[in-house]
Amino acid sequence: MTDSTEFGKGAVRLDQGHVVGDGGIPERFQNPGLPPHVHRLADVDPRAAKRAERQVATLFLLSILATLAFVVAYFAFPVSKLVPVPFIGQASPSHLLLGLTLAASLFFIGAGAVHWAKTLMPDTEVVEQRHPLRSSAEEREAFTETLSAGGDAAQINRRPLIKATLGGALGLFAIPLVLPVIGGLGPLPGNALSTTFWDENHWPKGRRPRLMRDPEMLPIKADEVTIGSVFHVLPEGIDKAEHPLDEKGKAAVLLMRLNPEDLKVKKARDWGYQGIVAYSKICTHVGCPVGLYEQQTHHLLCPCHQSTFDVTQDCKVIFGPAHRPLPQLKINVDDEGYLVAESGFAEAVGPSFWERG
Numbered sequence: 001m002t003d004s005t006e007f008g009k010g011a012v013r014l015d016q017g018h019v020v021g022d023g024g025i026p027e028r029f030q031n032p033g034l035p036p037h038v039h040r041l042a043d044v045d046p047r048a049a050k051r052a053e054r055q056v057a058t059l060f061l062l063s064i065l066a067t068l069a070f071v072v073a074y075f076a077f078p079v080s081k082l083v084p085v086p087f088i089g090q091a092s093p094s095h096l097l098l099g100l101t102l103a104a105s106l107f108f109i110g111a112g113a114v115h116w117a118k119t120l121m122p123d124t125e126v127v128e129q130r131h132p133l134r135s136s137a138e139e140r141e142a143f144t145e146t147l148s149a150g151g152d153a154a155q156i157n158r159r160p161l162i163k164a165t166l167g168g169a170l171g172l173f174a175i176p177l178v179l180p181v182i183g184g185l186g187p188l189p190g191n192a193l194s195t196t197f198w199d200e201n202h203w204p205k206g207r208r209p210r211l212m213r214d215p216e217m218l219p220i221k222a223d224e225v226t227i228g229s230v231f232h233v234l235p236e237g238i239d240k241a242e243h244p245l246d247e248k249g250k251a252a253v254l255l256m257r258l259n260p261e262d263l264k265v266k267k268a269r270d271w272g273y274q275g276i277v278a279y280s281k282i283c284t285h286v287g288c289p290v291g292l293y294e295q296q297t298h299h300l301l302c303p304c305h306q307s308t309f310d311v312t313q314d315c316k317v318i319f320g321p322a323h324r325p326l327p328q329l330k331i332n333v334d335d336e337g338y339l340v341a342e343s344g345f346a347e348a349v350g351p352s353f354w355e356r357g
């Protein structure tokens, strides 16, 4: 049966209870009400509820195991050791395991909570009417009662296995958050920055270490370094170091060629080779890599806090929070014309700190 009436702008029809627009498209529907409630298996079968409880507890237990594996991986694998990994290339097993165990720890807590909610938590449909934002005192009191009733209905007190395993999973999960912060503070630097792979005890047998282009690790001839060019340089043989990442972090050097007359400090000229000079790349403020070279002004800039070093003045600080010049590496050429280090750095590289000595 079709009935026509006016509804807002334009003519509309009432078609079997639906308000229908001019184009025949329904605009409003009668409230169909809620479909019949279907009880979950765990609601009607105590054995299914017990099974669900064990499944939830197993997921929380897996989270606990993953967190413990995180702790073991943190202490058992050195960060600087690299191994070949399919699709990635080289990676530190420590980083891989920390990432995987942390992900598993989080995943199993989430999966346990979802499974718990879907199988054992209350399955009642709730309709909440709109009301003023501030509820009355009675309503707040009623809410508190509902909340505690909800807690009872969630059976947290009646299911000690879930309570204990969830407590363990959430409690232990704080460890991965805190451990890297505490572990990352130490050990104290000691003499670590006073020695680098440029030092004599690392030199190839019978000769001085060549300056190698990073990352290709190819030696550099003096005539390849044209005026205005800049090279990122590492010492020969550093790939074979026991902890190559640590050593590279300390030994990184920037190599530039200036017109020898532009070098205003005699020591800087003497420690270079025909206007080619090499300076530590580690900022003396807090140790960021100094990566920007302004060819026209001969300034080196640290991107972290804008410390600026003047290469013409032996890398003296001319701007920013750093307090010391970048240490210079004394260089020369070998018989074949390749650039080599004459000695290690004369002072510790990197930031100042209380143990510097």
Ligand code: FES
Pocket: 283, 284, 285, 286, 287, 288, 302, 303, 304, 305, 306, 307, 320, 321, 322
């Ligand atoms: S680390 Fe270079 S300016 Fe702060």
